[in-house]
Amino acid sequence: MNIKLLNEIKYVTKGVVVFDVIILVLLLITSMFTKSMLLGLVFGSLIALLNFRLIALSLEKSIAMPVSKAQIYTTAQYILRMTITGIVLIVSAKAQHLHILGVAIGLLSPKFVILAKTLIIDKLKRKEA
Template sequence: MDVKVQQEVNEVTKGIVIYAVIVGIISIVVPKETIHIILGVVFGSIIAILNFRLLALTMEKAVKMPPGKAQAYTSIKYLVRMFIVAVVIFVSVKNPNINVIGTILGLISTQIVIFIKKLLISKIQRKEVK
């Protein structure tokens, strides 16, 4: 994997871990479901990290392909990632020890981390412009 891409994946992975810890701490508010929520967040976060790494590998490989082949390749890989998400949610629904909401919070952690990262970067850049 390219060094810059690997660095970005590592930064987002660290952000996901921090997010999972924060959500786990917040879940203490729900004493009856705390452990199930934490298991769900961990489960969802691990899959989110996996999916993000698969996305990075897919994009890195796709840029070296001709456009038509790259589109077909990325579409197939997208379907694989969505299938993984569907299986994770299905397992979470069927397993009484894993909270579905916690799993979904873990699965969306990548989007939340990237959004917060972009928000912080834009705030820092605005301060530098002044």
């Protein structure tokens, strides 16, 4: 795998862990912390990181393909990732030991990490330069 892509995956993974810890602290402060919320957050975050890794793998693989095959491949990969996400949400809605809000927050955690990086960290780097 490309070094830059691998570094980005590591950065987002570390960011998701930090994000989850921040969310857990906020849940403790607001007295909304439960075991099901913790399990939901961890489960959602793991699935989100799996999906993020699948995006990276499909991106790297599709670059080497002709355009028509790459379109079909990336569309199939997208449908696979959305199916996984849908199954996770259905399972969390039916499972008593998973809080669906925790799963949803976990599923969105890479998006929050990337958004925070783009808005906050990159903005600070521009001010320093």
